[in-house]
Amino acid sequence: MHEFSYNTTLEELFTPKITSQLTKIHEGKGVLPIATVTGQNTLEKLNEIAKTQSAGASSRIEGVKITEKHLRELVDKKVRDLTENDRTVLGYRYALETVDQTYNILRVSPAIILQLHDDMFRYMSDVKTAGKWRGSDRVLAMQYGESSIVPQEGPRRFHGVRTDSVSPSEIPANMRELCNAYSAAIREDVYSPLLISILFMLDFICIFPFEIGTGRMARLVFLLMLNKNDFTIGRYISLDAEIERTKDEYFAAIKASAKGWADNTNDYFPFVEYMLGVVGNCYAQLTGRTSALSVRGSNEKTIRRYFQTIESPVSKIEILEANPTMSQKTLERILQKMQKEGSIERVGAARATKYQRIVHEIPL
Numbered sequence: 001m002h003e004f005s006y007n008t009t010l011e012e013l014f015t016p017k018i019t020s021q022l023t024k025i026h027e028g029k030g031v032l033p034i035a036t037v038t039g040q041n042t043l044e045k046l047n048e049i050a051k052t053q054s055a056g057a058s059s060r061i062e063g064v065k066i067t068e069k070h071l072r073e074l075v076d077k078k079v080r081d082l083t084e085n086d087r088t089v090l091g092y093r094y095a096l097e098t099v100d101q102t103y104n105i106l107r108v109s110p111a112i113i114l115q116l117h118d119d120m121f122r123y124m125s126d127v128k129t130a131g132k133w134r135g136s137d138r139v140l141a142m143q144y145g146e147s148s149i150v151p152q153e154g155p156r157r158f159h160g161v162r163t164d165s166v167s168p169s170e171i172p173a174n175m176r177e178l179c180n181a182y183s184a185a186i187r188e189d190v191y192s193p194l195l196i197s198i199l200f201m202l203d204f205i206c207i208f209p210f211e212i213g214t215g216r217m218a219r220l221v222f223l224l225m226l227n228k229n230d231f232t233i234g235r236y237i238s239l240d241a242e243i244e245r246t247k248d249e250y251f252a253a254i255k256a257s258a259k260g261w262a263d264n265t266n267d268y269f270p271f272v273e274y275m276l277g278v279v280g281n282c283y284a285q286l287t288g289r290t291s292a293l294s295v296r297g298s299n300e301k302t303i304r305r306y307f308q309t310i311e312s313p314v315s316k317i318e319i320l321e322a323n324p325t326m327s328q329k330t331l332e333r334i335l336q337k338m339q340k341e342g343s344i345e346r347v348g349a350a351r352a353t354k355y356q357r358i359v360h361e362i363p364l
Contacts, residue, residue: 002165002174002206003264004181006199010191013272021276022192025231028283032232045324046236046289051100053238053321054223055093058216061244064088068317069351087123095119095220100235103227108182108200110175116224117210117217129211133171136211160255163208165262174207186229193229197222198275199268205254206261219243226279237282249274289322299326303334304343313347313354 056071064085066074073079074086075093082090095116099106106112118131129135166174178200185196201222208214223234233239243250257271288309302323314322319331335355338344344355 001170002203002261004174004177004203006181006185006191006196007188009199009268010185010195013195013269015269018195018269018272018276021273021280022194025194025276025280025283028233028280028287029231031283031287032236042289042324043236046286047100049321049324050234050236050238051093051096054096054234054240055089057238057240057244058092058219059085059089061240061247061250062213062215067351068315072317082123084124091120091123092216092220094122096223099220099224099227103224106224106228108221108225108228109179110172113175113179113209113217113221116220117213120213120216120220127212133168133175133209134211135168160251161205161208161258162262166207166209171207171209175209178203178207182225194226194231194276194279195272197225197229198272200225201275202254202257202268202271203261206258206266222275231279233279233282233286237285239278239282242278242282246274246278289324299330300334300337302326303331303338307338307344307355307357310357313356315354319355 052071052075055075056066056068059066066085066089070079071089074089079086098116098119114131114133121127121130124130182196182200185191186193201218204218204221205214210217219240223239226232226234226239253271253274257266257268260266303319303326306319306322316328316331316335320326320328323331335344339346339355343358345358347354347356
């Protein structure tokens with residue numbers, strides 16, 4: 001049986017690389033108080049954008065197919081006939097809203113985790129396992145958009161993680177021990193709450209407490225823990241979107257750190273390093289957006305600066321999300337002007353339309 005004792009593990013994690021990552025993240029935390037004073041309205045817009053992005057990204061990570069356009073129509077209540085995928089996304093969005101609005105009073109406990117799992121399936125009446133621990137070794141396994149029920153006999157794995165390391169009868173006790181270990185480590189106030197939260201996330205995935213939704217719940221509870229410990233970056237920049245962008249590395253890190261988990265020989269380092277990178281990248285994104293807000297200039301100058309920072313084509317939605325104070329009408333006017341002068345070009349058509357900077361080569 002796995003032992004949930006974090007002190008030794010946390011001490012071993014303090015390598016120069018991990019220490020450097022933590023230092024950069026703590027530097028990034030200093031941006032939020034400044035942003036709160038200089039751009040409260042912008043932060044509120046970023047908060048709404050982050051929740052919507054997370055609803056789509058976290059669902060897509062687990063195999064649900066949904067476009068950005070449909071996602072926004074869904075959140076804006078413009079879709080009448082909801083599909084199963086729609087209900088999945090809306091449920092995660094609802095659970096995100098709960099965490100965002102009430103994280104100060106929510107405890108990291110089995111009861112709260114079960115409640116959030118139930119919230120996540122509030123729009124799907126046919127999910128009988130909502131708000132309940134896994135009751136069998138038959139789980140819904142998803143591999144990059146392909147789902148299947150894993151049979152009772154044979155290997156049972158979720159992206160390389162055994163889903164039967166903890167039997168259904170042992171799940172309640174394991175979840176109590178996991179939550180108690182987390183609370184004890186936080187109370188001792190010796191190691192970074194961020195590291196403790198990442199260890200919790202990996203252990204949560206290895207316990208595999210739910211038949212459906214374990215991956216989404218692991219990310220949701222991780223967001224809750226970050227908010228409670230004053231790492232509130234996930235309220236303004238989507239952690240799920242960053243994980244989706246690097247999902248191959250995400251699943252590889254889980255697989256590497258889960259190996260040997262059942263007999264306490266696993267190495268948490270690959271997953272910790274990956275997740276610190278995710279959090280650090282999100283703080284860097286917020287720093288960039290906050291810096292842009294503090295620079296005085298016209299909307300046109302802001303968009304020109306924005307195109308200087310990107311390498312890949314971007315859609316209007318992506319540009320507006322990166323510049324939340326700008327209206328769509330203003331953006332369209334600027335894009336039209338920049339196209340006429342030849343500084344950017346449009347690629348794709350209709351819903352797939354994107355814009356990219358034109359790099360003019362200097363003749364030798």
